[in-house]
Amino acid sequence: MYKILRKEVLSDIIKLMVVEAPQVARKARAGQFVIVRIGENGERIPLTVADFDRRAGAVTIIFQEVGKSTMHMGSLKEGDGFSTFAGPLGHPTEIGKYGAVICVGGGVGIAPVYPIARALREAGNEVISIIGARSKNLLFWEEKMRSVSSELIVCTDDGTCGRKALVTEPLKELLEMRGKDFSRIWAIGPAVMMKFTAQTTQPYKIPTIVSLNTIMVDGTGMCGGCRVLLDDGAKFVCVDGPEFDAHKVDWKSLLSRLGFYRAEERQAVERWKHKCALDSAAASGSVRNG
Amino acid sequence: MAELTPKERMQIPRQKMPEQDPLQRRCNFSEVALGFTEELAQKEADRCIQCKKPVCIEGCPVEVPIPEFIKAVREGNLKEAARIMKTKNNLPAICGRVCPQETQCEIRCVLGKKGEPVAIGRLERYVGDFELAKKTVPVVQAPDTGKKAAIVGAGPAGLTCAVDMALLGHKVTVFESLQSPGGVLVYGIPEFRLPKKMVNDEILYAAQCLGIRICVDHVIGRAFTIDELLTEHDAVFMGTGAGLPSFMRIPGINYNGVMSANEFLTRVNLMKGYLFPEFDTPAKVGRRVAVIGAGNVAMDSARCSQRLQALEAKRTGEKPGEVHIVYRRSPAEVPARAEEVHHAEEEGIIFDFLTNPTEILGDENGGVKGMRCIRMELGEPDESGRRRPVPIKGSEFVMDMETVIFALGTSPNPLVFVDALDLQRTKHGTVVADPKVGRTTKFRVWAGGDVVTGAATVIEAMGAGKAAAADMHKFLAGGAPLKELEASWAGAVAQPT
Numbered sequence: 001m002y003k004i005l006r007k008e009v010l011s012d013i014i015k016l017m018v019v020e021a022p023q024v025a026r027k028a029r030a031g032q033f034v035i036v037r038i039g040e041n042g043e044r045i046p047l048t049v050a051d052f053d054r055r056a057g058a059v060t061i062i063f064q065e066v067g068k069s070t071m072h073m074g075s076l077k078e079g080d081g082f083s084t085f086a087g088p089l090g091h092p093t094e095i096g097k098y099g100a101v102i103c104v105g106g107g108v109g110i111a112p113v114y115p116i117a118r119a120l121r122e123a124g125n126e127v128i129s130i131i132g133a134r135s136k137n138l139l140f141w142e143e144k145m146r147s148v149s150s151e152l153i154v155c156t157d158d159g160t161c162g163r164k165a166l167v168t169e170p171l172k173e174l175l176e177m178r179g180k181d182f183s184r185i186w187a188i189g190p191a192v193m194m195k196f197t198a199q200t201t202q203p204y205k206i207p208t209i210v211s212l213n214t215i216m217v218d219g220t221g222m223c224g225g226c227r228v229l230l231d232d233g234a235k236f237v238c239v240d241g242p243e244f245d246a247h248k249v250d251w252k253s254l255l256s257r258l259g260f261y262r263a264e265e266r267q268a269v270e271r272w273k274h275k276c277a278l279d280s281a282a283a284s285g286s287v288r289n290g
Numbered sequence: 291m292a293e294l295t296p297k298e299r300m301q302i303p304r305q306k307m308p309e310q311d312p313l314q315r316r317c318n319f320s321e322v323a324l325g326f327t328e329e330l331a332q333k334e335a336d337r338c339i340q341c342k343k344p345v346c347i348e349g350c351p352v353e354v355p356i357p358e359f360i361k362a363v364r365e366g367n368l369k370e371a372a373r374i375m376k377t378k379n380n381l382p383a384i385c386g387r388v389c390p391q392e393t394q395c396e397i398r399c400v401l402g403k404k405g406e407p408v409a410i411g412r413l414e415r416y417v418g419d420f421e422l423a424k425k426t427v428p429v430v431q432a433p434d435t436g437k438k439a440a441i442v443g444a445g446p447a448g449l450t451c452a453v454d455m456a457l458l459g460h461k462v463t464v465f466e467s468l469q470s471p472g473g474v475l476v477y478g479i480p481e482f483r484l485p486k487k488m489v490n491d492e493i494l495y496a497a498q499c500l501g502i503r504i505c506v507d508h509v510i511g512r513a514f515t516i517d518e519l520l521t522e523h524d525a526v527f528m529g530t531g532a533g534l535p536s537f538m539r540i541p542g543i544n545y546n547g548v549m550s551a552n553e554f555l556t557r558v559n560l561m562k563g564y565l566f567p568e569f570d571t572p573a574k575v576g577r578r579v580a581v582i583g584a585g586n587v588a589m590d591s592a593r594c595s596q597r598l599q600a601l602e603a604k605r606t607g608e609k610p611g612e613v614h615i616v617y618r619r620s621p622a623e624v625p626a627r628a629e630e631v632h633h634a635e636e637e638g639i640i641f642d643f644l645t646n647p648t649e650i651l652g653d654e655n656g657g658v659k660g661m662r663c664i665r666m667e668l669g670e671p672d673e674s675g676r677r678r679p680v681p682i683k684g685s686e687f688v689m690d691m692e693t694v695i696f697a698l699g700t701s702p703n704p705l706v707f708v709d710a711l712d713l714q715r716t717k718h719g720t721v722v723a724d725p726k727v728g729r730t731t732k733f734r735v736w737a738g739g740d741v742v743t744g745a746a747t748v749i750e751a752m753g754a755g756k757a758a759a760a761d762m763h764k765f766l767a768g769g770a771p772l773k774e775l776e777a778s779w780a781g782a783v784a785q786p787t
Contacts, residue, residue, distance in 0.1 A: 256656030
C-alpha cells in the first residue's frame with residue numbers, strides 16, 4: 001500500500017495528496033505522471049505529478065473529483081493508501097534555456113504546470129504564467145505560481161478572482177504585445193482549453209506544448225487506448241508523451257475519444273453517490289426501509 | 291487386475307474432458323473445460339504404452355518426464371505424479387491449460403500415428419490441479435549461494451527463471467510493472483480458459499515457498515534501468531514479453547470502438563471489466579464486433595466479446611449481437627490452437643476468411659459504423675512458407691460494425707530498453723540472445739520468452755526461462771574473476787539473423 005502522508009482540500013472538489021512512494025519520487029521529473037488505483041476493484045487512472053520530494057520519498061498529486069474513482073479518492077484520509085502508485089511514467093518536460101516562456105494552467109491543470117514553471121525558472125528562463133478556473137473556489141496555488149513566475153495573470157470565467165476572462169484572452173494580448181519575445185508556451189488543463197490555446201498561439205508560430213490526459217489502462221505502452229492522432233500519425237500518450245506539439249494534435253478525435261465511456265462513467269458516479277448516501281444514512285442511524 | 295497389453299491400451303479411446311455446454315458458457319466467464327475426473331484420468335493414463343524412447347518428451351520445451359508421470363497417475367499415485375512433474379515444471383496447472391500440446395508433445399505420441407494421441411495436456415492439468423489443492427510436493431531448496439538475481443517481468447519466462455534460480459539457492463527479486471504477477475496469464479488469457487485465482491495461487495505458492503520477492507508496480511525503463519539492477523545484482527534476466535500492440539495502417543483507426551486486443555483483454559481480464567460496475571474499469575463492445583486476426587489472442591478477444599454481448603443482452607432483454615473473426619488468409623493458415631478455434635466455432639463466432647479491412651468507417655460522433663474490406667485469394671508462398679494473400683480487384687464491400695479489435699501480434703515494448711543501448715536488438719525490436727541459454731550482448735544480462743522470440747507460447751517462454759536459469763547458475767557458480775568472464779561473454783552471443 002502507498003500511504004497518504006498528507007491531504008489538503010484545495011476546494012470542494014480539488015484535493016491534494018502527498019503519497020509515500022519512494023521508487024517514484026527517486027526518478028520523478030516535471031511533466032511525468034503516475035498511475036494510481038484504489039483497492040482491488042479500482043481502475044488504473046493517470047495523474048500528473050504535481051511535486052515530489054526525493055528525500056522524503058513522497059510524491060504530490062492533485063486531482064479534481066470528476067468521476068467515481070476521483071470521488072472515491074477524495075474521500076480517502078491521511079493514513080489511507082493506494083493499491084497501485086506506479087511511475088514515474090511518460091517523458092519529462094524538456095527543460096532548457098529558451099529565453100522568455102509562457103506557462104498556462106487551467107483548472108486542475110495548474111498542478112502539473114507548477115513544477116514545469118519552477119524548473120523553467122530555475123533553468124534561467126523568464127516565466128510568465130497565466131492561471132485560470134471557472135470560479136475562485138476552483139483556483140489554487142496562486143502564491144506558489146507567483147513565486148516561480150516573473151509575472152502571474154489570474155483569471156476566472158465568472159470574475160470572482162482576477163480578471164473575468166478565459167486564459168486565452170490574456171494570452172492573446174501578451175502575444176499581440178510581444179509575441180516575438182516568446183520562444184515556447186506550455187498549456188495544461190481541460191482538453192478544450194488546450195485546444196483553444198493551440199488555436200490562439202498558432203498564428204504566431206510559437207512552439208506550444210500541451211500535456212494530454214487521455215483514457216489509459218496500463219500507462220506503459222501496452223494497451224494503446226491512449227493513442228492520439230498527430231499530423232504524422234498515431235502516437236501513444238503514455239510512452240510518446242504526455243507532452244505533444246499542440247499544433248499537430250487532432251483535437252476533434254481527441255475530444256471524441258475522451259467521451260467513449262461517458263455512459264459508464266455516469267453509471268459509476270450514480271452508484272457511488274447512492275452508496276455514499278446509504279453509508280451516511282447508516283452512520284447517522286436513520287436508515288429507512290426501501 | 292492383470293496388466294494391459296500394449297494392444298489393449300491402444301484400443302482404449304481418447305477420453306474427452308467434460309466441458310460447459312457451448313450455449314451456456316457463451317453467457318458466462320467461468321472455465322469452459324472442467325477437467326478430468328479420477329476415472330477419466332485413469333482411463334486416459336491407461337492408454338500410454340510407456341515407450342522405451344519417449345519421443346513426446348522431445349516436444350516439451352521444459353522436458354517433463356511424460357511417461358513417468360502418466361504411469362504414476364495410472365497407479366493412482368498422484369503425489370508421485372506431482373513430484374515427477376515438478377522436477378521440470380513448477381506451473382503444471384497453468385501449462386496443462388494453455389500449452390499447445392497438439393503441436394508439441396502430443397503430436398509426437400506414437401498412438402497418434404494410427405489413432406489419437408494420449409491426452410497429455412489433460413493429464414498434466416489433472417495432476418497440476420491435484421497438487422495445487424493438496425500441496426504435497428516438498429520444496430527442496432539448495433543452500434544460499436550468496437548471489438543475487440533480478441528478474442524483470444513476472445510472466446511465464448520470468449517466473450520460471452525465478453523459481454529455478456531460487457531452487458538453486460540464489461536470492462531472487464522479480465520486478466513487475468503491473469499490479470499483479472502473471473504477465474500474459476493475467477492480462478491476456480481470459481478467465482474462462484485460465485482462472486485467475488489458480489494463476490495467483492500457483493505463482494504465489496511457488497514464490498512463498500522459495501522466498502522470492504515480487505515487486506509489483508515497478509516499470510522498467512522509467513522507475514529503474516537494467517544498469518541500476520546490475521549494480522545490486524549479480525545477474526539479470528529479462529522476461530519482459532512482447533507487450534506493444536500493432537494497429538493496421540488504414541484510415542479510421544482512431545474512431546471510438548477501435549482497440550487493440552491488448553487493451554480489450556486487459557480491461558476484461560486484469561481489470562475484470564466484465565464485472566463492471568462492481569469493478570471500476572468498464573469493458574464494452576457493440577452489437578457487431580470484428581476481431582482482425584486469427585491467432586489465440588484473436589480467439590480470446592472474440593470469445594470475450596461474445597460473453598460481454600451476452601451479459602448485456604441479459605440486462606436489456608435484447609437479442610445478443612454478432613462477433614466476426616476477420617482473417618486475410620484461409621482456414622488452413624489459422625495460427626490459433628485447434629481447440630481454441632473449435633471452441634470459438636461451437637460458441638457461434640462467425641469466421642470471415644480471405645477478407646482484409648482497408649478502412650474503418652466512422653459516424654458523425656466519432657464512433658465506428660463499419661469496415662470497408664476487400665476479398666483476398668491465395669497466391670505464391672511467402673517467406674513464412676504460407677501462401678501469400680492477394681487482394682481480388684474490385685471486390686471491396688462494407689461490413690456494418692460497431693467495434694473493431696486488432697489482434698495482429700505484438701512486439702517488445704521499447705520502454706524496456708531505455709538507457710540500455712548496449713543491449714543489441716533485431717530490426718523487429720526483439721532482443722538478440724543466444725537461442726540455447728539466453729545470453730544477450732550485455733554482460734550479466736540474459737533474456738528469454740517473447741522479448742527474444744516475438745509473440746509465442748507460454749511454454750516456450752517457460753522453456754527459455756528455465757534454460758537461462760541453468761546458464762545463470764553455471765555462470766554464478768563458476769567463481770572466475772569478473773574480468774575474465776566479461777572477456778569471454780561476447781562469444782556466447784548469437785548474431786542477429
